[in-house]
Amino acid sequence: MLKLFFFITLLSxxxxxxxxxxxxxxxxxxxxxxLFCDKDYFRAIDEYEKYLQIVEDDSVQFKIAIGYSAINDQxxxxxxxxxxxxxxxxxxxxxxxxxxxxxxxxIDSSYFLYADILTHSQSPFSNNAYRLKNxxxxxxxxxxxxxxxxxxxxENEEKKSLSNFYDLKNNPPYKSEVRAGILSAIIPGxxxxxxxxxxxxxxxxxxxxxxxxxxxxxxxHNHPTRAWIFTAIGAGFYAGNIYGxxxxxxxxxxxxxxxxxxxxxxxxxxxxxxVPTNDFCK
Amino acid sequence: xxxxxxxxxxxxxxxxxxxYSQTDWVRWEKSDPTYQIAETYLEREYDxxxxxxxxVIVKPIINTYWFFISDVDGANCPFHPSCSxxxxxxxxxxxxxxxxxxxxxxxxxxxNAFGRxxxxxxxxxxxxxxxxxxxxxxxxKIKYIPTNTFIKE
Numbered sequence: 443m444l445k446l447f448f449f450i451t452l453l454s455x456x457x458x459x460x461x462x463x464x465x466x467x468x469x470x471x472x473x474x475x476x477l478f479c480d481k482d483y484f485r486a487i488d489e490y491e492k493y494l495q496i497v498e499d500d501s502v503q504f505k506i507a508i509g510y511s512a513i514n515d516q517x518x519x520x521x522x523x524x525x526x527x528x529x530x531x532x533x534x535x536x537x538x539x540x541x542x543x544x545x546x547x548x549i550d551s552s553y554f555l556y557a558d559i560l561t562h563s564q565s566p567f568s569n570n571a572y573r574l575k576n577x578x579x580x581x582x583x584x585x586x587x588x589x590x591x592x593x594x595x596x597e598n599e600e601k602k603s604l605s606n607f608y609d610l611k612n613n614p615p616y617k618s619e620v621r622a623g624i625l626s627a628i629i630p631g632x633x634x635x636x637x638x639x640x641x642x643x644x645x646x647x648x649x650x651x652x653x654x655x656x657x658x659x660x661x662x663h664n665h666p667t668r669a670w671i672f673t674a675i676g677a678g679f680y681a682g683n684i685y686g687x688x689x690x691x692x693x694x695x696x697x698x699x700x701x702x703x704x705x706x707x708x709x710x711x712x713x714x715x716x717v718p719t720n721d722f723c724k
Numbered sequence: 725x726x727x728x729x730x731x732x733x734x735x736x737x738x739x740x741x742x743x744y745s746q747t748d749w750v751r752w753e754k755s756d757p758t759y760q761i762a763e764t765y766l767e768r769e770y771d772x773x774x775x776x777x778x779x780v781i782v783k784p785i786i787n788t789y790w791f792f793i794s795d796v797d798g799a800n801c802p803f804h805p806s807c808s809x810x811x812x813x814x815x816x817x818x819x820x821x822x823x824x825x826x827x828x829x830x831x832x833x834x835x836n837a838f839g840r841x842x843x844x845x846x847x848x849x850x851x852x853x854x855x856x857x858x859x860x861x862x863x864x865k866i867k868y869i870p871t872n873t874f875i876k877e
Binding site: 639640641642644645646649678679681682683685686688689692693695696697699700 | 829835838
């Protein structure tokens with residue numbers, strides 16, 4: 443009985459044991475592709491690297507670079523895209539991907555230099571580079587080119603958004619700090635209302651008015667000590683509000699800049715930085 | 725040689741329990757957690773050293789206020805830094821006149837209880853973030869933070 447039991451155990455373990463070679467190149471790639479399509483880029487890159495040690499494959503190299511780009515490791519993405527060989531079918535696309543990586547790292551002179559080179563090249567993606575370059579001009583402080591020239595590379599549906607961005611960049615809806623200060627000097631709180639801080643503006647008006655009234659009635663009823671205390675506090679609120687209105691205009695303008703930059707960045711993200719996408723997960 | 729079943733069973737039990745037993749006892753060790761909410765407002769810089777003219781007037785008043793009123797009363801200021809800390813920091817950052825103006829402006833904002841949620845980012849669990857850097861009138865120092873942002877303590 444015991445012998446039969448051991449025999450069955452041994453036999454079944456031999457017959458039904460796992461026979462698949464998980465470390466074969468095709469299975470490594472299969473697993474890596476699964477991870478890639480599951481957006482588990484960290485592990486997908488590891489598996490693809492393992493695969494590349496056995497097989498040379500430019501599409502896998504490209505996928506590794508895409509993976510680095512997706513996890514926002516733009517430095518490694520740039521290196522991987524630049525290692526794609528001239529003979530590869532992904533060569534041209536990797537160039538525009540390199541520009542995207544440079545943009546996401548830092549919009550500096552080397553980025554614009556590379557964008558210029560790509561724009562004037564024979565690449566099928568030269569117009570994409572031109573569009574990305576012009577869009578990123580909106581994020582730096584330099585003067586923009588003429589509107590007509592600025593909009594040349596864009597398609598009609600993009601032109602509307604870019605035209606709005608262009609106008610906002612040239613004429614941002616800033617609030618004047620001086621005007622805010624003067625308004626608050628004339629009517630306490632008016633400067634804050636001018637910068638859309640309605641609650642603060644009304645509060646400033648009430649506080650200044652209240653202490654002015656208290657000071658006035660105390661002077662009128664011959665209580666000079668209390669009157670002078672209320673005068674000092676009222677004057678503090680009055681002057682503080684003028685100061686605060688100027689600061690409020692500055693904060694408003696900072697918000698305008700912030701929202702503009704975020705808007706442009708979001709637009710570019712939605713357009714995938716004018717870089718064509720490959721669906722590797724069909 | 726036939727192994728005695730009893731010893732064999734005993735061996736397996738001992739082997740199992742020694743090899744697969746729990747070795748990481750750190751997580752099970754007794755600890756004394758505190759459930760008290762962190763009161764960062766109590767981290768006062770009680771200091772009477774005089775480095776500027778403003779310190780002569782402001783520091784004694786602020787220290788007295790903190791010691792006798794604020795620390796006893798609790799963290800009632802809705803902002804971070806609190807209004808009193810804002811006054812001290814603004815005077816350190818600028819000067820006595822601008823610091824005073826910044827304080828009066830802050831106090832106006834403190835008095836206004838409406839629309840705070842739409843106006844300020846949050847600090848910790850129940851404070852609004854309103855740093856001095858926004859009010860020094862130096863536009864380069866202003867780092868705009870969107871209102872729906874949560875800043876960790």
